Amino acid sequence: MQTPGSQSSLHRANLERVVRAVRMAGSLTQAEIARSTGLSAATVSNIVRELKDGGTVEVTPTSAGGRRARSVSLSPDAGIVLGVDFGHTHLRVAVGNLAHQVLAEESEPLDVDASYADGFGRAETLVERLIVTTGIDRQKVIGVGLGVPGPIDVESGTLGSTAILPGWGGINPGDELAARLGVPVYVDNDANLGALGEMVWGSGRGVKDLAYIKVASGVGAGLVIAGQIYRGPGGTAGEIGHITLDEAGPVCRCGNRGCLETFAAARYVLPLLQPSHGSELTMERVVQLAREGDPGCRRVVGDVGRHVGSGVANLCNLLNPSRVVLGGDLAEAGELVLAPIRESVSRYAIPSAGRQLSVLPGALGGRAEVLGALALVLNEMGDSTLLESTHPATAPVFT
Numbered sequence: 001m002q003t004p005g006s007q008s009s010l011h012r013a014n015l016e017r018v019v020r021a022v023r024m025a026g027s028l029t030q031a032e033i034a035r036s037t038g039l040s041a042a043t044v045s046n047i048v049r050e051l052k053d054g055g056t057v058e059v060t061p062t063s064a065g066g067r068r069a070r071s072v073s074l075s076p077d078a079g080i081v082l083g084v085d086f087g088h089t090h091l092r093v094a095v096g097n098l099a100h101q102v103l104a105e106e107s108e109p110l111d112v113d114a115s116y117a118d119g120f121g122r123a124e125t126l127v128e129r130l131i132v133t134t135g136i137d138r139q140k141v142i143g144v145g146l147g148v149p150g151p152i153d154v155e156s157g158t159l160g161s162t163a164i165l166p167g168w169g170g171i172n173p174g175d176e177l178a179a180r181l182g183v184p185v186y187v188d189n190d191a192n193l194g195a196l197g198e199m200v201w202g203s204g205r206g207v208k209d210l211a212y213i214k215v216a217s218g219v220g221a222g223l224v225i226a227g228q229i230y231r232g233p234g235g236t237a238g239e240i241g242h243i244t245l246d247e248a249g250p251v252c253r254c255g256n257r258g259c260l261e262t263f264a265a266a267r268y269v270l271p272l273l274q275p276s277h278g279s280e281l282t283m284e285r286v287v288q289l290a291r292e293g294d295p296g297c298r299r300v301v302g303d304v305g306r307h308v309g310s311g312v313a314n315l316c317n318l319l320n321p322s323r324v325v326l327g328g329d330l331a332e333a334g335e336l337v338l339a340p341i342r343e344s345v346s347r348y349a350i351p352s353a354g355r356q357l358s359v360l361p362g363a364l365g366g367r368a369e370v371l372g373a374l375a376l377v378l379n380e381m382g383d384s385t386l387l388e389s390t391h392p393a394t395a396p397v398f399t
């Protein structure tokens with residue numbers, strides 16, 4: 001037992017602060033650790049040395065602003081994280097380590113509406129195969145991040161809206177996968193994972209306040225506030241697709257009228273082009289045709305951008321993020337969609353909220369969610385898991 005406020009509990013808290021800073025950033029110089037933790041340079045130096053001796057972190061020489069520096073990251077041997085992402089049409093799995101290295105990824109087509117038992121069976125097979133092909137020690141697996149294409153109820157861990165995933169009604173996806181793999185499972189929706197993935201590996205690196213907007217079969221947002229995913233008490237924060245744009249507009253799947261989704265999601269937008277372009281159209285194809293100069297597809301992509309931009313403007317007024325990252329197939333349209341988004345933001349957001357905003361396409365494409373699943377484990381695992389083996393809380397330690 002430790003006495004709160006004692007020398008050893010303070011020291012333990014400092015160890016955890018340093019591990020937490022490095023865990024999400026991937027690697028930081030000692031000066032950056034001092035800045036982000038508020039600890040003195042001398043304390044950081046001592047703690048890093050202790051963590052290095054215990055095998056928790058690695059220190060490599062680097063340069064910062066032309067000066068020699070020491071870059072600190074978690075040791076690749078300290079633990080393995082797994083990611084599993086269920087999309088509406090695919091299943092993706094990834095393996096990474098605590099040093100933010102992605103060791104292997106695989107994906108296969110999947111009809112997620114079919115049966116959850118089939119889906120989880122295939123996820124288990126894919127995970128086992130990656131463990132074998134990468135040769136990792138399965139004892140080192142700290143946890144699995146699991147992405148599902150629907151809101152997760154924070155309290156029960158079940159899917160919040162069964163209308164979105166009819167084959168998955170009433171099940172707890174985290175418990176299901178944990179029972180199969182025998183390790184802790186952390187679950188989140190695809191938009192939140194996209195936000196985490198882009199924050200750790202993509203267009204949101206180094207940004208603490210960002211929104212990841214995914215426009216696909218629905219429209220959702222993953223919100224990162226002060227470096228943490230914001231879910232809200234019910235887990236439904238970020239349902240930007242159901243902002244009302246037109247009270248007399250089309251009826252949405254949520255039951256309201258004229259939601260953003262009815263002006264931007266594939267199921268509402270593709271029918272606009274079907275009379276002129278045929279019924280086989282996908283959003284991916286529309287984006288491709290728009291890039292090739294097809295006037296109808298350009299018009300639709302631009303209109304979607306303007307409408308998404310209205311939603312982003314509302315978001316700016318409420319949360320003032322410094323970056324918005326656009327994911328999904330639509331991001332491939334580049335400036336054809338980003339310019340209208342920026343135009344709507346400058347038109348509808350209050351100037352002080354919109355001025356500091358950058359709107360960028362996602363850097364990870366369809367990998368954002370599965371990499372976000374790895375990041376979810378890094379984010380949620382807690383620092384004591386990592387320190388327990390090398391720095392047991394009961395050991396006498398001195399600052």
Ligand SMILES: [Zn+2]
Nearest residue numbers: 242252254259
């Ligand atoms: Zn709606």
